[in-house]
Amino acid sequence: MDRPGHIFQRLLLIALLMVGLAGCQVFTPASPSQELMGTGDLGLIIERATGSVLVINTSGHNVLGRVEGLGDLSHASVVYSRDGRYGYVFGRDGGLTKVDLLTRTVADRVIQSGNSIGGAISQDGRFVAVSNYEPGGVKVFDSETLELVMDIPATYTGAEGKTVQSKTVGLVDAPGNRFVFSLFDAGEIWTLDMSAPEPAVRRFDAGDAPYDALITPDGRHYIAGLFGEDGLSMLDLWNPEQGVTEILPDYGKGEQKLPVYKMPHLEGWAIADGRAFFPAVGRHQVLAAKMDDWSLVDRIPVQGQPVFVMASPDNRQIWVSFAHPKNDVVQVIDSQSRKIIRTLEPGEAVLHMEFTPRGEEVWVSARDSNRVTVYSTRTLEPVATLDAEKPSGIFFTTRAHALGL
Amino acid sequence: MDRPGHIFQRLLLIALLMVGLAGCQVFTPASPSQELMGTGDLGLIIERATGSVLVINTSGHNVLGRVEGLGDLSHASVVYSRDGRYGYVFGRDGGLTKVDLLTRTVADRVIQSGNSIGGAISQDGRFVAVSNYEPGGVKVFDSETLELVMDIPATYTGAEGKTVQSKTVGLVDAPGNRFVFSLFDAGEIWTLDMSAPEPAVRRFDAGDAPYDALITPDGRHYIAGLFGEDGLSMLDLWNPEQGVTEILPDYGKGEQKLPVYKMPHLEGWAIADGRAFFPAVGRHQVLAAKMDDWSLVDRIPVQGQPVFVMASPDNRQIWVSFAHPKNDVVQVIDSQSRKIIRTLEPGEAVLHMEFTPRGEEVWVSARDSNRVTVYSTRTLEPVATLDAEKPSGIFFTTRAHALGL
Numbered sequence: 089m090d091r092p093g094h095i096f097q098r099l100l101l102i103a104l105l106m107v108g109l110a111g112c113q114v115f116t117p118a119s120p121s122q123e124l125m126g127t128g129d130l131g132l133i134i135e136r137a138t139g140s141v142l143v144i145n146t147s148g149h150n151v152l153g154r155v156e157g158l159g160d161l162s163h164a165s166v167v168y169s170r171d172g173r174y175g176y177v178f179g180r181d182g183g184l185t186k187v188d189l190l191t192r193t194v195a196d197r198v199i200q201s202g203n204s205i206g207g208a209i210s211q212d213g214r215f216v217a218v219s220n221y222e223p224g225g226v227k228v229f230d231s232e233t234l235e236l237v238m239d240i241p242a243t244y245t246g247a248e249g250k251t252v253q254s255k256t257v258g259l260v261d262a263p264g265n266r267f268v269f270s271l272f273d274a275g276e277i278w279t280l281d282m283s284a285p286e287p288a289v290r291r292f293d294a295g296d297a298p299y300d301a302l303i304t305p306d307g308r309h310y311i312a313g314l315f316g317e318d319g320l321s322m323l324d325l326w327n328p329e330q331g332v333t334e335i336l337p338d339y340g341k342g343e344q345k346l347p348v349y350k351m352p353h354l355e356g357w358a359i360a361d362g363r364a365f366f367p368a369v370g371r372h373q374v375l376a377a378k379m380d381d382w383s384l385v386d387r388i389p390v391q392g393q394p395v396f397v398m399a400s401p402d403n404r405q406i407w408v409s410f411a412h413p414k415n416d417v418v419q420v421i422d423s424q425s426r427k428i429i430r431t432l433e434p435g436e437a438v439l440h441m442e443f444t445p446r447g448e449e450v451w452v453s454a455r456d457s458n459r460v461t462v463y464s465t466r467t468l469e470p471v472a473t474l475d476a477e478k479p480s481g482i483f484f485t486t487r488a489h490a491l492g493l
Numbered sequence: 494m495d496r497p498g499h500i501f502q503r504l505l506l507i508a509l510l511m512v513g514l515a516g517c518q519v520f521t522p523a524s525p526s527q528e529l530m531g532t533g534d535l536g537l538i539i540e541r542a543t544g545s546v547l548v549i550n551t552s553g554h555n556v557l558g559r560v561e562g563l564g565d566l567s568h569a570s571v572v573y574s575r576d577g578r579y580g581y582v583f584g585r586d587g588g589l590t591k592v593d594l595l596t597r598t599v600a601d602r603v604i605q606s607g608n609s610i611g612g613a614i615s616q617d618g619r620f621v622a623v624s625n626y627e628p629g630g631v632k633v634f635d636s637e638t639l640e641l642v643m644d645i646p647a648t649y650t651g652a653e654g655k656t657v658q659s660k661t662v663g664l665v666d667a668p669g670n671r672f673v674f675s676l677f678d679a680g681e682i683w684t685l686d687m688s689a690p691e692p693a694v695r696r697f698d699a700g701d702a703p704y705d706a707l708i709t710p711d712g713r714h715y716i717a718g719l720f721g722e723d724g725l726s727m728l729d730l731w732n733p734e735q736g737v738t739e740i741l742p743d744y745g746k747g748e749q750k751l752p753v754y755k756m757p758h759l760e761g762w763a764i765a766d767g768r769a770f771f772p773a774v775g776r777h778q779v780l781a782a783k784m785d786d787w788s789l790v791d792r793i794p795v796q797g798q799p800v801f802v803m804a805s806p807d808n809r810q811i812w813v814s815f816a817h818p819k820n821d822v823v824q825v826i827d828s829q830s831r832k833i834i835r836t837l838e839p840g841e842a843v844l845h846m847e848f849t850p851r852g853e854e855v856w857v858s859a860r861d862s863n864r865v866t867v868y869s870t871r872t873l874e875p876v877a878t879l880d881a882e883k884p885s886g887i888f889f890t891t892r893a894h895a896l897g898l
Contacts, residue, residue: 124595126532128577128893129618147575147618170552170850172533172577190529211853213534213552263807263852264871283871306766307807326809326829361711362767402668402712402896404731424731445575445894447668448616466669466688486894488533489850491807 122191127172130189131442131484133453133460134177135477136161141177142476143189146444146451146484149462149472153192159183159199165206165481168488169231170213175483176231178207184218186234189485196234200227208261210282211491217259217267217280224253226269226280228287238287244274258301258312258354260492262325270298270312270321277301277312277323277332294321294332302354303492304379311335313354335382340369356396360403360423367394367408374408374421388426390419396440399423400465401447409438409452418452420468430468434461442482453479527596532577535594536847536889538858538865539582540882541566546582547881548594551849551856551889554867554877558597564588564604570611570886573893574636575618580888581636583612589623591639594890601639605632613666615687616896622664622672622685629658631674631685633692643692649679663706663717663759665897667730675703675717675726682706682717682728682737699726699737707759708897709784716740718759740787745774761801765808765828772799772813779813779826793831795824801845804828805870806852814843814857823857825873835873839866847887858884 130152133142140156158164160181167176174195177185182201185194203222209215215237217228228238246252254271262268265283270276277292296316303310312321318340321332358365363385364377374397376386392414398407406421415437420430435454443450449471452461455478462472487493535557538547545561563569565586572581579600582590587606590599608627614620620642622633633643651657659676667673670688675681682697701721708715717726723745726737763770768790769782779802781791797819803812811826820842825835840859848855854876857866860883867877892898 122529124527124529126574126576126578126595126890128532128573128890129575168533169531170534171531173531190531211851261851263809265853306809308809404668404711404713446616446666446896448670485531485533486891489891489894491851 125190127189127485128445129485130172131451131482132166132175132177132187132189133451133474133476133479134161134164134166134481134483136164136455136480137478139179140477141166141175141187142474142479143187143192144474146449149474151474151476152189155187155192155194157194158185158187158197161480163205163480166483166487167207167209167216167493168483168485169209170488172485172488174231175485176207176209176216178204178218180204182220182222184216184229184234198229198234200229200236205255205257206259208259208267208492209488210261210267211263211265213488215265215267215282217261217269219256219259219269221255224255224273226256226259226267228267228280228282240278240280240289242269242271242274242278244271244276246273257299258310260301260303260310261307262303262310263307263491266325268301268303268310268323268325270294270301272297272299272315275316277310277321279323279325279328290328292323292328292332294323295319295334300354302357304359305491307491309379311354311357314340336377336384338384339375353396356398356409358397358399358406360399360406363423365397365399365406365421365423367397374406376426386426388421388428390421390428391417391431398441398443400443400450401445404447405429405465407441407450409441412437415439416454432463432468434463434470435459439480440482442484445484445486451482453482455480530595532594532890533850534890535577536856536887537571537580537582537592537594538856538879538881538884539566539569539571539886539888541569541860541885542883544584545882546571546580546592547879547884548592548597549879551854554879556879556881557594560592560597560599562599563590563592563602566885568610568885571888571892572612572614572621572898573888573890574614575893577890577893579636580890581612581614581621583609583623585609587625587627589621589634589639603634603639605634605641610660610662611664613664613672613897614893615666615672616668616670618893620670620672620687622666622674624661624664624674626660629660629678631661631664631672633672633685633687645683645685645694647674647676647679647683649676649681651678662704663715665706665708665715666712667708667715668712668896671730673706673708673715673728673730675699675706677702677704677720680721682715682726684728684730684733695733697728697733697737699728700724700739705759707762709764710896712896714784716759716762719745741782741789743789744780758801761803761814763802763804763811765804765811768828770802770804770811770826770828772802779811781831791831793826793833795826795833796822796836803846803848805848805855806850809852810834810870812846812855814846817842820844821859837868837873839868839875840864844885845887847889850889850891856887858887860885 186196188195201220207218225242226240254273259269295314298312299315301312319337374388392410434452435457437456591601593600606625612623630647631645659678664674672685700719703717704720706717724742779793797815839857840862842860
């Protein structure tokens with residue numbers, strides 16, 4: 089055997105060995121997006137102006153990649169598959185996009201309405217529901233395929249006796265594989281039970297024009313904010329036969345209200361230590377109420393009109409963001425003393441905050457500074473900053489494991 | 494250039510291309526365990542007799558693989574890295590094993606003492622601490638490398654004025670990157686702050702012979718059960734200057750006690766809805782206490798001596814397992830009515846239960862039936878069974894994101 093032939097054989101052997109060793113990997117470039125990794129410390133940051141999302145890692149404080157082509161992401165939110173691999177991004181334009189955080193690609197995308205306002209994933213992870221303004225109603229999709237499973241038009245009898253569709257808001261998941269949402273135009277709260285072979289709707293009369301809602305972390309109390317009247321509508325899902333009750337009847341009332349630049353998000357209420365902390369409407373105050381009888385226990389003065397009022401996972405701190413024009417500041421309240429312990433300046437137009445799951449850090453987006461700042465909750469000092477294009481919402485994969493998020 | 498030389502060059506190019514394409518993957522065989530997947534729905538089941546663990550998936554109710562060679566796994570427990578990829582398994586023989594759930598291999602393993610009793614991972618995920626019986630004390634390891642970072646001998650002045658090491662128990666993580674543990678022989682509770690450049694220990698006098706402990710889900714109250722006296726020792730970590738206080742002074746007391754086959758696990762206490770549900774000592778009762786003043790509000794009769802008393806994530810149900818000889822039964826209590834709503838028979842020697850993160854299902858291990866049964870919390874009927882070799886503890890990756898687990 090001549091020498092070149094010998095080398096040929098040896099090289100062929102090496103090449104075959106490499107194919108064997110590399111297996112199916114050989115045809116896929118080993119880019120960072122094929123890397124084996126856990127999904128527990130990942131998250132998405134919405135870049136509203138560019139219709140893109142950043143895939144980030146909270147352990148390394150770094151951006152893993154950008155996924156583009158998600159449409160209009162103003163007021164966008166995200167829920168996660170139960171394995172933490174896929175984020176379902178609800179866009180304002182009715183787009184529902186399934187993002188693969190591991191490959192950093194769009195896994196699937198449907199335009200499911202003309203105008204949507206958020207969504208939820210069922211307790212068992214099988215269904216993704218979207219809340220629509222235009223044409224109204226709720227649509228439910230298979231989380232695996234994004235195929236339409238159910239269309240709930242959310243109809244009611246309108247002004248002239250006609251059957252019309254209502255805008256839906258405040259859509260959340262609840263225990264028992266249920267969805268709960270409010271009908272803005274009809275003034276109702278509906279539950280949708282996805283566990284039965286024939287999913288069943290139950291309707292409850294609520295207050296006038298619910299505009300947003302929250303569910304408590306244990307999935308028991310669903311609370312809707314009202315645009316048309318003072319107070320809030322609450323449904324106890326442990327005792328639905330009691331119907332909707334009114335709580336905090338003075339919420340929203342008051343003389344000499346400040347201009348309300350933004351209706352407070354109800355997802356931005358903090359439930360901590362048997363107390364609810366939430367933004368006063370049109371006032372520079374954070375309110376604290378006892379959750380057993382909803383009596384107001386404190387009014388904490390803050391520097392502007394609060395938007396998000398969020399408790400750290402250990403309930404020790406309450407972080408508050410603000411409405412325009414005082415929205416370049418975040419204030420931190422000690423939940424025990426109920427005093428402000430720090431005023432931070434993360435940048436211009438602070439839009440959202442997200443705590444790491446065990447609360448050692450919090451990520452804060454400043455839209456007009458194109459920046460996300462990570463703070464230590466212990467020192468209240470920044471530990472990292474990341475560049476982002478007009479960042480708004482920040483959503484970590486641990487939401488996959490929480491009720492009502 | 495001659496032909497063989499040309500071929501040589503081409504083959505070299507192909508070989509180099511393959512190395513380039515396959516990247517570092519080239520030396521690792523592409524088995525199913527190289528599959529890209531989220532880690533949010535994974536978990537480990539301890540197989541105590543065979544020193545192995547099963548890697549399972551809660552979405553598919555299936556076993557992904559078995560990892561062997563973990564030593565003595567009686568009384569073993571698991572904590573997770575913040576990305577959910579690695580489980581740290583604390584064996585009884587002092588072994589600390591880092592298991593990679595994605596590749597299903599032992600990533601690293603150290604024998605760090607003669608006899609250990611559990612451990613914890615710090616809030617920031619950087620440190621893994623292990624609680625030792627033999628020779629006593631606590632050892633802290635780098636979670637990445639398993640290198641020893643700190644050795645806390647946990648010494649005290651013994652009977653004859655000698656400095657001796659104490660067995661340590663009830664080791665948990667707490668907010669502020671702290672560990673908290675109890676000294677069985679010294680009757681003390683220690684906190685270890687890992688956030689400072691020089692980690693600092695604080696000592697607190699506690700009751701006689703703490704044998705186990707828990708921390709409340711918000712990481713505020715550390716509660717140790719006592720072997721040497723009635724009552725429990727509680728440390729409020731928000732107000733450590735107040736020192737350890739005694740709660741439930743009658744806990745453990747009583748005439749005509751039943752034989753205690755097993756001291757109740759304090760990790761098996763349920764904190765739900767501002768109430769603590771926990772096993773009575775030596776009685777066929779689950780006790781319920783208010784958490785603000787620790788007054789006893791109910792004694793719920795059950796069929797045997799309870800061991801684990803666990804609340805579903807929505808706080809709606811309390812699941813109870815039992816000590817020998819009535820340990821082939823699990824009872825489910827409605828937390829609102831505090832009545833038993835179902836008695837289940839998952840198999841012989843039920844050892845552990847673990848809820849899926851949003852609580853739609855619960856996994857129950859029956860050691861002597863070599864079986865794990867998955868129940869729906871809605872129907873209380875089994876939805877799947879899995880074969881396992883003498884299964885004991887079940888630990889899902891969502892523990893990565895909870896304080897004190």
